Amino acid sequence: MAEPRRRNRSATRQRLLEAARHRFAKEGYEAASVRDIAGDAGVDAALVFRYFGSKKGLFEEAAAARTPTTPLDGPPEELPARLLHSLLFEDWSAYAGEHPLVAMLRSSAHDEARDHLREELCGTYVRALERLSDAPDAALRAELFSAWMLGIGVLRSVVGTPAISAATPQDLAPHLAAVASALFDRPVLGTPPPPPEATDHPGSPG
Amino acid sequence: MAEPRRRNRSATRQRLLEAARHRFAKEGYEAASVRDIAGDAGVDAALVFRYFGSKKGLFEEAAAARTPTTPLDGPPEELPARLLHSLLFEDWSAYAGEHPLVAMLRSSAHDEARDHLREELCGTYVRALERLSDAPDAALRAELFSAWMLGIGVLRSVVGTPAISAATPQDLAPHLAAVASALFDRPVLGTPPPPPEATDHPGSPG
DNA sequence: CCCAAAAGTCATCGGTCGATGACTTTGTAC
DNA sequence: GTACAAAGTCATCGACCGATGACTTTTGGG
Numbered sequence: 001m002a003e004p005r006r007r008n009r010s011a012t013r014q015r016l017l018e019a020a021r022h023r024f025a026k027e028g029y030e031a032a033s034v035r036d037i038a039g040d041a042g043v044d045a046a047l048v049f050r051y052f053g054s055k056k057g058l059f060e061e062a063a064a065a066r067t068p069t070t071p072l073d074g075p076p077e078e079l080p081a082r083l084l085h086s087l088l089f090e091d092w093s094a095y096a097g098e099h100p101l102v103a104m105l106r107s108s109a110h111d112e113a114r115d116h117l118r119e120e121l122c123g124t125y126v127r128a129l130e131r132l133s134d135a136p137d138a139a140l141r142a143e144l145f146s147a148w149m150l151g152i153g154v155l156r157s158v159v160g161t162p163a164i165s166a167a168t169p170q171d172l173a174p175h176l177a178a179v180a181s182a183l184f185d186r187p188v189l190g191t192p193p194p195p196p197e198a199t200d201h202p203g204s205p206g
Numbered sequence: 207m208a209e210p211r212r213r214n215r216s217a218t219r220q221r222l223l224e225a226a227r228h229r230f231a232k233e234g235y236e237a238a239s240v241r242d243i244a245g246d247a248g249v250d251a252a253l254v255f256r257y258f259g260s261k262k263g264l265f266e267e268a269a270a271a272r273t274p275t276t277p278l279d280g281p282p283e284e285l286p287a288r289l290l291h292s293l294l295f296e297d298w299s300a301y302a303g304e305h306p307l308v309a310m311l312r313s314s315a316h317d318e319a320r321d322h323l324r325e326e327l328c329g330t331y332v333r334a335l336e337r338l339s340d341a342p343d344a345a346l347r348a349e350l351f352s353a354w355m356l357g358i359g360v361l362r363s364v365v366g367t368p369a370i371s372a373a374t375p376q377d378l379a380p381h382l383a384a385v386a387s388a389l390f391d392r393p394v395l396g397t398p399p400p401p402p403e404a405t406d407h408p409g410s411p412g
Numbered sequence: 413c414c415c416a417a418a419a420g421t422c423a424t425c426g427g428t429c430g431a432t433g434a435c436t437t438t439g440t441a442c
Numbered sequence: 443g444t445a446c447a448a449a450g451t452c453a454t455c456g457a458c459c460g461a462t463g464a465c466t467t468t469t470g471g472g
Contacts, residue, residue: 007419007468028315030236034460044421049461108364109234109312117365126367137377140369143361144381147370148350151357155349158314159323161332163346164353171343175350175389182388183381213438213449240430250451255431414472421466428459436451442444 013051015041018094020062025096025103029059029110056112063116067100072128077189079128080145080180081173087153089169102153121146132184141183148179219257221247224300226268231302231309235265235316262318269322273306278334283395285334286351286386287379293359295375308359327352338390347389354385 019040023032034055038045052058071082087099095103101120107113122143129142152172155161177190225246229238240261244251258264277288293305301309307326313319335348358378361367383396 009419012419026315028234028236028312030234031315033458035458043419045460046422046462047420050420055460105311105360105364106234106315109232109237114365118367121361121365122367126369137369140373140377141381143367143369144354144358144378144385146367147357147361148354148385149357150360151353151355152350154311154356154360155327155353158311159320159327161324161328161349161352163332163343163349167346171346172350175347178388179350179354179385182384215449218449239428241428249449251430252432252452253450256450261430416471417469419466419468422464423462424464425462426460429457430455431457432453432455434452434454436449438449439447441446 009051012041012043012047016043016048016051016058017062017065020058021065021094021100022096024059024062024107025098025100027106029107029113034058059107059110060112063100063104063113067120072124076132077187078191079132080184080188081176081190083125083129084149084152084172084176085169087149088156088172098157099153101150102157105154105158121150125149129184132180132186132188135185145180145183215257218247218249218253222249222254222257222264223268223271226264227271227300227306228302230265230268230313231304231306232312234312235319236313240264265313265316266318269306269310269319273326278330282338283393284397285338286390286394287382287396289331289335290355290358290378290382291375293355294362294378304363305359307356308363311360311364327356331355335390338386338392338394341391351386351389 016037019037020032023037023040026032034048035045037058038048048055048058052061071086072079074082087101090099092099101117104113104117108117125146126139126142129145130138132138133141135141152164155164156167173190175190177188180188180190222243225243226238228246229243232238240254241251243264244254254261254264258267277292278285280288293307296305298305307323310319310323314323331352332345332348335351336344338344339347341347358370361370362373379396381396383394386394386396
């Protein structure tokens, strides 16, 4: 009933946004052309301007798609492990294989991208992490840990340094615990959380 | 004798390289145009192709200019502080105000830039840092610390998060010592080294 | 069936890009 | 002082960019 429609405004919009996320993440804002993005989506480039007004508008809407913030929930002593695990080992194939924050660095000459990066980092990561410390410089500690996570993501998926690229969650866990405990001056777990992949039959009414 | 020459090939080459470092650092490889770079250097854009063959050749030669590696020398327990201090508080005005490694992330969609980043990070930073640990995963520890430094640089000069942007060397010192000591499993100093800015009249040898 | 609106395409504009080669200016050796 | 080579400029090319508006195709209601 709803399937024989081949012309579908919202579906085409979504395909354009998806293609834009890929291209912007892989090539950066300047190098990604509207024609290429529209080609990936299988439509004409003129539709980009009809739907998003300009290339900039397309970028903003593509970047505005929030990254899931589920790793924020859970016990505080697991939060650093949760965040790092999400950044490194979640499936970010929709963003050319990199976490959006890492991919966005390629467009960091673009003001919109910088603002988006800062808002996402400060509003989400730092805000959650700074609760781990009671020290007066809790915000600095939270930013320092965010910097570490972002740096690990960069070295892993952008620069491709050998040890971090090959590291498994188990390899990182002890160092994560040590660094986070030192930075927040309290015990922090390093084991990555496996909550989404629950067992098939928990046996209880969850 | 050698000064009344106003047309000077090597001097013009250097001016072009300097302008290129600025533009590539600030705008990224794609967004920086040969015409703008040549304009900054005060010459015609055609000289870029005469001297460097192509825009890519200009980028490679501009990026190949080594960043000074003096912070590598000194006692090992000071090495992390030395590196971080150099990355954050040295005068990088020749690279648009950012450490070359941080600025190069803007061009990270370019293969040459990625290779250069990896070589510089692994060949210089990781190689020096991994001597701080005797553990079998010393390389991973060194990469993790390099990731932290790079991330701090990114948050400070690219993203501009408030706490790290406002932090002084003294603010960072205790956290640097804590994190480095935890990561390398040995005491590491957090105080930044002030060797280059010696007092005006030391008055005593050594 | 017909038609209007929506969805998508096409041709094209002005501008800029990297790159090339002919041309002009400058310094210098004879 | 003149000729020659180096240093630098200028005009221009083809390609691609973002963007626009007229055009064509599809969809769905009467």
